[in-house]
Amino acid sequence: MNYTSDIEADRIAALVETGLLDTSQDERFDRYTRLASALTDCPIALITLLDDKRQWFKSRVGLDVEQTPRSDAFCDYTIRGQNLMIVEDTLKDPRFVNNALVTGDPFIRFYAGVPLWLSSGHCIGALCVIDRKPRSGDELTGLRELEDLAQTLTLEIEAHTKDSKRVQAMADQEIVIAELKHRMGNLYTNVAALIRNSDDGLASREDFSTQLQNRVNMMAHAQRRLAERDFRSTDLSALVGDAVRDFGGTHGASERIVIDGAPCSINPRSAMSIALMIHELGTNALKHGALRDADGRVNLSWRQDESRFHIEWVENTVAHVPQCDETQSDRHRVGFGSTLLYRIIPMELGGTLDKGFGPNGFFYKLQADSILLNEPV
Known part of the structure; x- marks a missing residue:
């Protein structure tokens, strides 16, 4: 031989x-x-x-x-x-x-x-x-x-x-079943929370249904991406792309969101939080901010260093944004969307939030511990 x-x-x-x-x-x-x-x-x-x-x-x-x-x-x-x-x-x-x-x-x-x-x-x-x-x-x-x-x-x-292969396959199947039960339990819990909190003082049942459906759809995008990697992680770029495409129907909004970020793997819990974060920010921008007008722009970027993960949503409106106007009051109106953005998501990601209005519009800057985003859950 x-x-x-x-x-x-x-x-x-x-x-x-x-x-x-x-x-x-x-x-x-x-x-x-x-x-x-x-x-x-x-x-x-x-x-x-x-x-x-x-x-x-x-x-x-x-x-x-x-x-x-x-x-x-x-x-x-x-x-x-x-x-x-x-x-x-x-x-x-x-x-x-x-x-x-x-x-x-x-x-x-x-x-x-x-x-x-x-x-x-x-x-x-x-x-x-x-x-x-x-x-x-x-x-x-x-x-x-x-x-x-x-x-x-x-x-x-x-x-x-x-x-040995048969025994291992059975063990793997048991692990998958247990993991699916865990994931489905989390999903049901999240959907139930959305249903319970998505009213936000909406005027009609139709508005409530639309808002709830949009939020659930965003969670479904995240689930599909996670399924591609057996629910271990997903690529942030792909997840962001899914979220941004959902805004394409209004004034070509998706084309006016400039994305800048390197490939980055995130765990399932972080994926759900970031998906909902982008959905809520985009929805608010369509109603009250830069995406409301055809010439407005949004810069969505992220970066990761040795210990910290940074993600930023910065709006650029064509017209000057007053420091105290209806747009700002609408942005800070207490509702489930605001609660998600300003309390729940930063807490889920273990991060710190800087938000407000700059010369050109609203900004939302979140920092989180890189380990918390990348470690398995």
């Missing part, structure tokens, strides 16, 4: 996939080493698995150590071939005469090993027997049976792999 680095990488990947490395003693495998020792009358029998640095013994008879460096492994030669490998006398073989396992404990003089080839075409280790005295392969009994035993062992390994 032309043994290349690609073959070795694939071989190790197949070994890892079995899930056998560093597992506890298992009678299913111990019976193979006991039988191999008995068949060949050798005091030592091993099931060896070779990763990139070591040979680890899944099962062993007559040897106390659990592993040796791969550089000392006789089985490193075995896995490069297709058939039984025999070393009748290590002191007469230049490959092994100075090997640490020959010159020191366990003082190997005889070795016979059969490679363990999986049906995938990868050899992950060997079933081998060892003696402390030289042996003649022609005189040694049980070698044919050792090869048969190795073939049966590979079937055992593949059955173990399938069982």
Whole structure:
């Protein structure tokens, strides 16, 4: 075999996939080493698995150590071939005469090993027997049976792999179900809060329905984005893009929101808060601020340094904005939208808020701890 680095990488990947490395003693495998020792009358029998640095013994008879460096492994030669490998006398073989396992404990003089080839075409280790005295392969009994035993062992390994995958799949499914229950519970709680608080003194049931639907739609956008990454995180740029597109119907508002921010992953709780924040800011800007008129602009930007996350919504109106007018009073009218923007969202993000009216219009600047936005929840 032309043994290349690609073959070795694939071989190790197949070994890892079995899930056998560093597992506890298992009678299913111990019976193979006991039988191999008995068949060949050798005091030592091993099931060896070779990763990139070591040979680890899944099962062993007559040897106390659990592993040796791969550089000392006789089985490193075995896995490069297709058939039984025999070393009748290590002191007469230049490959092994100075090997640490020959010159020191366990003082190997005889070795016979059969490679363990999986049906995938990868050899992950060997079933081998060892003696402390030289042996003649022609005189040694049980070698044919050792090869048969190795073939049966590979079937055992593949059955173990399938069982492990099935158990893991069931465990993963339970985790997913539990996570979905948790997420759905949070979603129901959030929607219930929106229904309970979205009245805001609205004049009609139609206005109430429209406002509630818009807020729920924004939460749905966030949920869809989170689902793309198994509810672990989402990209802030994609989330912002969804929110801004919702404002496109009025005077081309979405085209007048200038977005500036690098890709940034945020956790589910932060995603919901930021999605609702942008929705409320955009809705207010359409009613009372820069997006109300066709020439108004909004700069929406964010940045992240070592410890802090900054997100800013800065409106630029064409006309001068008085310091005390109906626009400002409308902005600060007490309602659920204002409560979301000025109390709930900063608290959810663990941030500090700076808001008000500058020379060109309303601004909303929030700082939060980067760790709180990025850590899993």
